[in-house]
Amino acid sequence: MTTRRSVNSGSLLEGVDLGAVLLYLLIVLIGWVSITAASYNEEITSLFSFSHFYIKQAIWVGLALIVALFVLLIDSQYYHRYAYPLYLAGLGVLLLTLVAGSTKNGAKAWFELGSFAIQPIEFVKIATALALARLMSEYSFSITKVGDIIKSGLIICAPLLIVILQNDTGSGIVLGSFLMVFYREGLNKWLCIPVLLVATLFILSFVLPPLTMLVLLLLVCVLSEMMITRQMRSRLSFLAAIFLTAFVVQALCSLFWPGKIDFYMALLMVSSVAALGVAIYAFRAKLAATFITLALFVGSIIFLPTTNYLFNSVLKSHQQDRILSFLGVLDDPRGADFNVRQAKIAIGSGGLFGKGFLESTQIKNGFVPEKHTDFIFCTLGEEWGFVGTSFVLALFCLLILKLMRMGERQEEPFGRIYCYCVASILMFHVLVNIGMTIGLMPVMGIPLPFMSYGGSSLIAFTILLFIAIRLDASTRRFSFNK
Amino acid sequence: MIDRHEGFLRMRTLQAIVLLIFAVIGLRVAYIQLIDPRYKELARTNVMFSQVEYAPRGEIFDRNGNYIAQNRECYDLMVIYRDINKHGFDSVRFCQIAGIDLPRLRTRLKQARQNPRAPFLITNFLSKEEKLRFDVGGFDGFYTVSRTIRSYPTPIGGNLLGEVGLPSENYRKLHPEVHPNEYIGRTGIEKAYDYVLRGKRGIRVLERNTHGALKGSFMDGIFDTLPEPGKNIVCTIDAKLQLMGEELMAGKVGGAIAIEPATGEILMMVSSPTFDPDRLVGRNRSRTYAELLQNPRNPLYNRAVQGRYPPGSTFKLAQALIGLEEGVLQAHDMHPCHNGYSVGRGVKCHSHKSPIDLYYAIATSCNAYFCYVFRDILDNKAHGGVKNGFDVWHNYVESFGFGGRLGSDFLDESSGALPSRARYDRVYHGSWNSLTVLSLSIGQGEMLCSPLQLANFAATIANRGYYYTPHIVKQIEGIDSIDSRFRERHYTMIDPKHYETIIQGMWDGVNKEGTSTAARLEGFDVCGKTGTAQNPNGKDHSTFLSFAPRNNPKIAISVYIEHGGFGASAALPIASLLEEYYLTDTIRRPALYQRMKELKIAHPNDNKKKRQ
Incomplete structure (x- = not known):
């Protein structure tokens, strides 16, 4: 077998994981069928009218396949070599949208070339993944070094910041999913957990009172630091000391300025002073983990009192409404909740086998918004039922697991990290996009990979995936030829 | 860098997390699609729009086979407020055609605005000619619904035949099957034989899109019922x-x-x-009714x-x-x-x-x-x-x-x-x-x-x-x-x-x-x-x-x-x-x-x- 392979060493498809390609093709095909159903309009009779979304999407699929071939043709070392230049170019383009971009759905995140709109962040994700893989695969890189963590953090945060400025936070948050990559690369799990918890707290801050938030934050940070350093007694006494001091401070203050200082203020003051001490201690003792949890804590504290400010300025009103309605704070059936409700109705009405191709009632009558783009899963759910949705979920699950396996069989850390980046991006998109249609996630305008209508996103995801396949293929070629 | 063993463990953990996430999504989808029945019902109410089709009332003959109470076609003029073309709407011409005065039209439209997607009655008893003129007029958002009212070839039997009208609140409590816009017999023969004369109203279930626009029968009309016309009555009167x-x-x-x-x-x-029963039909009804109530000789008795x-x-x-x-x-x-x-x-x-x-x-x-x-x-x-x-x-x-x-x-x-x-x-x-x-x-x-x-x-x-x-x-x-x-x-x-x-x-x-x-x-x-x-x-x-x-x-x-x-x-x-x-x-x-x-x-x- 090996010998046969080696004969075809120049062949394009050699070493290419055909299983992954097949999964990709299946998902794209199902996506196209769903777009056809979502945009099918009985009133337009000419079958090949160019105004049909499914005709346009068919062209995009063809284009994506050609792009995929090109990606496979390029030697894998170029991806490593040009990772940084691509990243920097990507940042440049992203910055350019701030100046010259056009606005869609309130986000100034698009370039329009005629009738064709590109969302640069889709492509910057690829560059970021490549850059991150390049940085983290360097021999000198250590996941335990504070400086290295901060460097890799910066790679992620730079595009994130621009995207937030573009008012396209939803697309940017995807980059947060790289936590999965960090974990795989050995980031202390007691650092991963507080990051996740703090992210959760951030969402919950809209419903929790500040004092509860502060107490929870203190507990999360100090306890996770305790788990890393294994210094149980001192950390627990530290916690106790902070709370006790806060009590005393509040008691004393109420003697002199009654009613001015509540417990929240006292705790905030005490923990701020304590944070300063901890910083000095961590710096002297060179405790990286302590330093990072402290940074997390201080960062959150800075955000927390200003949560409302942040919430109001960074998230635009429709996003606020979506998050609030998701959290159940806002209950307005015709408002923000309406879309999610209609999405659930469309999916739920599909039942086991669905209503059949082009037989939808909810989709066809326009009850579901963005039915061919962000809510494409609803079309699938209504017309093909649980059979269709579970099939697509299985395809995505297999593809993501396959990407992780591809990463694991890479010789070089670069390839592994990149594959994990792709897996985490896909996982995040699938979770958030499908999650929002079934009410598990707040509504964020991010597409379902390979399925949502739109050339820019389809081609970007295709490149993202096929670079991973290409990297994998060269590893396999190498091993076959050995 | 971490060693291979640790890396393998972490890969396994991540695989478990990925599987867990898909399991949660899958279970949630299964719950929505297979277990919770609410969504199927909601989907139906979303797109279903029921339109009542009134049954023509049974007609009344005398003992020699002459009509004494007949049906006349008339039309209710309805509006769906949000579909009105606000800029091109010529209210003066509309009033002329529909036979309604401007202030009344304004109040009706104001009421209709409270629920802009729902059909709302602007005026009733449009004659066929008025309806045709209205159709030619092409007013977006307005449409007519056909129904029948009484017509009496000879002006006899006011109290005997009785009158037909909309049911009162109390009546509807006793007869919940009656639609609030359906005519019922309120006195005389019309009341005594209402259950025969009224017939059964039908329902047409139309498909509606998210803008409230109607587009034909829902599911090829499997939910539709045809109105059953009321039965004719031969009465003993000469x-x-x-x-x-x-x-x-x-x-x-x-x-x-x-x-x-x-x-x-x-x-x-x-x-x-x-009294002439014809005077209690159509637009003059309320005026005639008040007049009859005011009459000291009490004609309604x-x-x-x-x-x-x-x-x-x-x-x-x-x-x-x-x-x-x-x-x-x-x-x-x-x-x-x-x-x-x-x-x-x-x-x-x-x-x-x-x-x-x-x-x-x-x-x-x-x-x-x-x-x-x-x-x-x-x-x-x-x-x-x-x-x-x-x-x-x-x-x-x-x-x-x-x-x-x-x-x-x-x-x-x-x-x-x-x-x-x-x-x-x-x-x-x-x-x-x-x-x-x-x-x-x-x-x-x-x-x-x-x-x-x-x-x-x-x-x-x-x-x-x-x-x-x-x-x-x-x-x-x-x-x-x-x-x-x-x-x-x-x-x-x-x-x-x-x-x-x-x-x-x-x-x-x-x-x-x-x-x-x-x-x-x-x-x-x-x-x-x-x-x-x-x-x-x-x-x-x-x-x-x-x-x-x-x-x-x-x-x-x-x-x-x-x-x-x-x-x-x-x-x-x-x-x-x-x-x-x-x-x-x-x-x-x-x-x-x-x-x-x-x-x-x-x-x-x-x-x-x-x-x-």
């Missing part, structure tokens, strides 16, 4: 006789009813004053079945029958009368020869004679006491259908009044006798009857002792026979042979000598009895009870005219003309006809201003 009756009763207040004795079918039922009048002398016939049956009276018993009965408080009478027999007493309507008869019945020793005698009398009277509802198809039939022994015991503290209640002998006092009861009494005499419950419906489309209660003979407690005796008296009164000679019709042996009923409100009521011909009677009639004076002066000529018209199909006495038609009789209410 439209020509009814028209004649209403003409003759015009200007008078009262009721006139004609019954076919052999069947109990009501040939004519006039309540005067009446169906006197023919709801009226409560003293029967007066017509009741002497019942008295005679009871006396004969009881054996206290023989046809040839002679009683004296010198301008009245002088025992006790006494009863006056007009002058006539004395003594007289029963035939003559009936023919000339002698008051004194029936005082003797009545007292003989009550004081009959066989019953042991006046009060027991009264009970016997009471039972006889009840068997004629007095003092209770006859059970006709008119739901608002009055039961009249028949005093009971208990009532007198209460009023007179137990001490009373036949003299105390003497006014009952001539149909006065506490005794009250409706014209329907009196007509039924005439039919009973004509039948020599039985009656069919009077009814108005002869045939219902698709139903083989009318209600069995109308095919059942009700016998009185009097032997048929005694009827011949009083019929002889009635015949004498018309054809030989007496108060009813004006009712004589050549060739038809008319039998009749006048009545002149005293009442506390003013001039005597005039009434006449008659049937013809004597053998094999075709028509029994009762005419009651409030404050008409002598029975012979107002009620008798009208009854006679009606009999003549019914039996011969012509009017042989045009002068009398003309005079009676034009006769106006004053009513005490005329001077009262009615307040609502």
